[in-house]
Structure formats: structure tokens, C-alpha cells
Amino acid sequence: MRYLASILSTAAVAAAHGYVESAIIGGETYEFYNPNTDPYMSPKPERISRSIPGNGPVEDVTSIDIQCNGWSAGGVEGSEPAPLHAKVAAGSEVTLFWTLWPASHMGPVITYMAKCPDTGCQDYQPGDDAVWFKIQEDGREGTSQNWASDVIVQANNDGVKYTIPECIEPGYYLVRHEVVALHAAWQYPGAQFYPGCHQLEVTGGGSASPSDLVSIPGAYAGTDPGITYDAYQASEYVIPGPDVFTC
Numbered sequence: 001m002r003y004l005a006s007i008l009s010t011a012a013v014a015a016a017h018g019y020v021e022s023a024i025i026g027g028e029t030y031e032f033y034n035p036n037t038d039p040y041m042s043p044k045p046e047r048i049s050r051s052i053p054g055n056g057p058v059e060d061v062t063s064i065d066i067q068c069n070g071w072s073a074g075g076v077e078g079s080e081p082a083p084l085h086a087k088v089a090a091g092s093e094v095t096l097f098w099t100l101w102p103a104s105h106m107g108p109v110i111t112y113m114a115k116c117p118d119t120g121c122q123d124y125q126p127g128d129d130a131v132w133f134k135i136q137e138d139g140r141e142g143t144s145q146n147w148a149s150d151v152i153v154q155a156n157n158d159g160v161k162y163t164i165p166e167c168i169e170p171g172y173y174l175v176r177h178e179v180v181a182l183h184a185a186w187q188y189p190g191a192q193f194y195p196g197c198h199q200l201e202v203t204g205g206g207s208a209s210p211s212d213l214v215s216i217p218g219a220y221a222g223t224d225p226g227i228t229y230d231a232y233q234a235s236e237y238v239i240p241g242p243d244v245f246t247c
Contacts, residue, residue, distance in 0.1 A: 017055035018099040018152070019069075020177060020196050024159075026088035032198065033082070048086045049198040050079040055099065057181065057192030061220040061227065067126065068176060068197035081122050082199055090205030091166030095159040096177060101152040105181035105192070106231055108239050109148040111136035111162040112216070115209075116172035121199040124174065128218060132176065133210035133245045136162040139226075140237035149179050167206040167247035174199055176216065180240070182231040188222035191229075210245045 023030050025048075032049035053071040065072050068079035088094065114131040116124045126132070138148035151157055162177070178195040185191040219241050220227055226240035 017057065018101050018179075018194060019052055019055055020049070020096045020198075021099050022097045023049075023086075023198065024095040025086040025200070026092060028086065030086055030198075032196070046083045048082055048084045048200075049196060050082050052079060052196055057194055059189040059192060061193070061222055062217050064127075064217060066193055066195060066220070067216045068174075069195050078125070079197060081124060083122050085120060085122075085172060085199045085201040087201045087203065088164065089203050090164050090168055090170065093161055093163050094175075095161050097157075097159045098152040098179070100155060101149060101179070103150070103153045105149065105179075105183050106140075106145075106147040107149050107180040107182040107191075108137060108139040108226070108237070109151075109160055110134065110138075110178050110180065110239065110241060112176040112241075113164075113168075114174045114176070116174055116199070118171065120172045120201075121174050124172075126174070126216070128215050130213045130215040130218070132214050132216050132219065133212070134214075134242050135165060135245055137239045137241070137244055139239045140231075143234040143236060149181070152179070164200070164202060165205075165208070165210075165245060165247050167208040168202065169207050169209060170203050170205045172199065172201055180227070182229055185228060186230040186232075188228045191227045206247070208247060212242055212245075214242050 033047045033051050035054045050068050052069040053076045058065045064078040070078040112132045176197050181192040224240045226238045
């Protein structure tokens with residue numbers, strides 16, 4: 001069964017990869033960085049989302065590429081900050097729209113935030129600092145074949161949603177959002193990470209400063225049960241990373 005799954009997943013590789021292409025934030029629609037067009041435009045479009053090298057995955061959980069995407073093997077280490085921020089109130093729901101996703105690449109959807117300096121995120125690189133807190137996660141429904149990634153499999157879908165915690169202090173935040181594809185994750189490396197980051201200016205809110213912060217890379221290990229996992233077996237799935245922050 002694993003051999004057959006490997007063949008099917010390999011055949012689907014060309015159509016299997018994806019990224020967030022747009023978002024609705026604070027009632028406004030934002031086009032995200034497009035790796036197929038933005039690098040070749042002059043001037044380059046100013047975005048709220050950080051650059052990505054393409055639509056391929058990151059497989060090394062110890063690489064800086066796992067943070068906001070990148071392709072270190074090809075000379076693109078990590079991702080560059082974006083020049084803009086989307087202004088949005090704390091407590092708001094954000095909708096992210098992915099490029100069409102293949103059903104064969106089942107997995108969880110996870111979202112983190114990190115506080116940027118008071119001057120903004122446009123020059124900020126978290127590096128290996130423990131600054132990230134998880135605000136959203138969705139995985140497998142019990143032992144069924146229903147996964148969080150199913151929502152982005154359908155064309156013209158309603159997108160993936162996350163809510164900005166209403167109690168966090170106002171300011172600038174970097175949001176890291178990812179799908180983890182588990183179709184080949186029965187051994188490590190095998191899980192495929194598709195991260196991307198966008199920048200917010202959060203208004204309103206409260207005074208909460210989340211604790212139990214994690215570094216990325218650092219939050220995941222190849223031996224984690226949510227990273228080395230046989231998705232073709234009817235077994236409970238444990239989403240990797242810390243607990244979700246709640247107000």
C-alpha cells in the first residue's frame with residue numbers, strides 16, 4: 001500500500017504543490033507574492049506577504065526555510081520581509097485562499113504569529129529566536145479520511161480561516177501559515193511543509209503577551225508523531241508544535 005501511495009504521490013508532484021495566493025484581511029482583498037510573476041516584474045509589486053521561491057515544499061525541519069519558506073539548497077536561504085502590512089482589528093477573522101490543492105496531499109493546517117518590533121515587520125527576521133505562538137490548528141477528524149487540507153482541494157472554496165486573538169496587544173505581527181502534506185510521511189524526511197508568512201498591523205486588542213513561545217526552526221523534530229506518521233492507517237493524529245494560545 002505504501003508503494004502504491006508513493007507512486008501516486010510521485011505522479012501528482014507537478015500539480016501537488018501550492019501556496020497562498022490571496023487573502024481577505026480587515027475587509028480588504030490582498031494579492032500575495034506570486035513566485036511565477038513577481039520576480040520578473042519591474043517594478044516589483046509591493047506585497048504584505050513575504051517572498052517564496054516557488055510552489056515546492058520544505059522537508060528539513062531544522063532549516064531556516066521551514067520558517068517562512070525558502071530554498072537553501074538552491075541558494076535562497078529563508079524568505080525576505082515584505083514592505084507592507086495589512087491593517088486589521090484584533091479579534092477579526094482572516095481568510096486565506098490557496099492555489100488548488102491535490103486530495104492526495106492530506107494534512108493539517110497550522111497558523112502562528114510573532115510580534116515584530118514597534119517599527120514594523122518590514123525589516124524583521126526572527127531567526128532562531130523563540131517568538132512564535134500558535135493561534136490555529138486543524139488536523140484529522142478522528143481516524144477518518146477527513147483532513148483540514150480538504151477545504152483547499154475544491155475549486156472556488158471558502159478558503160482557510162484563522163482568528164486574530166482579541167486579547168493580544170496592538171502592534172505589528174508576522175503570521176506564519178502552513179499546510180503539512182503527509183502523503184509520504186511514514187519516514188523522515190517525508191512530510192512536506194508549505195509555509196508562508198504575511199505581515200499585519202493589529203489594532204485594538206488588549207494587553208496580553210503570549211508565553212510559551214517557540215522558535216521556528218526548533219518547534220518541530222523529525223521524530224514528532226505528527227511529522228513521522230502513516231496517514232494511510234486509521235490512527236489518531238497529533239498535530240505538531242505547541243498548544244494553541246487562547247485569551
